[in-house]
Amino acid sequence: MSRLEIRKAREDDLPKIEKLLEEASLPTLAVAEHLNNYRVAKNGDTVIGAIGLEVYDGTALLRSTVVSPNEQGKGIGTLLYDTIVKYAKGLGIRRLLLLTNTAEEYFRRRGFKVIDQQSITGPVTNSVEFTGACPSHAVCMELSL
Numbered sequence: 001m002s003r004l005e006i007r008k009a010r011e012d013d014l015p016k017i018e019k020l021l022e023e024a025s026l027p028t029l030a031v032a033e034h035l036n037n038y039r040v041a042k043n044g045d046t047v048i049g050a051i052g053l054e055v056y057d058g059t060a061l062l063r064s065t066v067v068s069p070n071e072q073g074k075g076i077g078t079l080l081y082d083t084i085v086k087y088a089k090g091l092g093i094r095r096l097l098l099l100t101n102t103a104e105e106y107f108r109r110r111g112f113k114v115i116d117q118q119s120i121t122g123p124v125t126n127s128v129e130f131t132g133a134c135p136s137h138a139v140c141m142e143l144s145l
């Protein structure tokens with residue numbers, strides 16, 4: 001892992017991000033629209049991880065947290081997460097939300113708390129993750145920044 005780099009996603013990273021998401025059974029819908037708020041982990045020329053935000057005023061939806069299966073468990077997910085949280089704080093985001101079927105414990109360890117999805121109001125509810133890209137039984141979690 002000598003050439004690991006975390007950087008802002010570029011247009012030409014999109015197909016690889018979508019492939020990683022598909023392989024992890026995570027939604028790809030509307031990633032392109034929010035690519036400006038994505039970060040990627042790269043090992044040389046290869047995209048090995050991603051994470052993104054959908055920004056809605058002071059709230060952002062954290063989505064697309066993914067690391068290539070053969071690169072997991074090396075701290076790359078944590079690096080991506082720390083990078084995006086720092087970025088969110090810089091944007092003035094006060095609250096992160098996420099929906100997950102697979103990583104409740106992962107985010108609980110990072111301070112997120114489970115909340116009732118029905119309690120969420122405002123523009124973030126227009127996100128594709130809320131309008132159907134995530135299964136209705138997905139767990140909704142919140143973190144105040």
Ligand SMILES: CC(C)(COP(=O)(O)OP(=O)(O)OC[C@H]1O[C@@H](n2cnc3c(N)ncnc32)[C@H](O)[C@@H]1OP(=O)(O)O)[C@@H](O)C(=O)NCCC(=O)NCCS
Nearest residue numbers: 024065066067072073074075076077078100102103105106
């Ligand atoms: C979640 C994910 C991004 C973590 O990336 P990673 O690079 O493996 O994470 P790190 O190496 O920084 O952290 C690994 C730690 O997280 C734990 N972990 C990894 N995935 C987890 C999960 N789904 N639930 C709970 N804990 C998890 C590991 O057991 C490990 O714990 P340890 O430090 O106590 O040994 C990666 O496992 C992944 O891509 N999963 C599939 C996609 C997914 O479910 N994404 C979440 C969408 S909401």
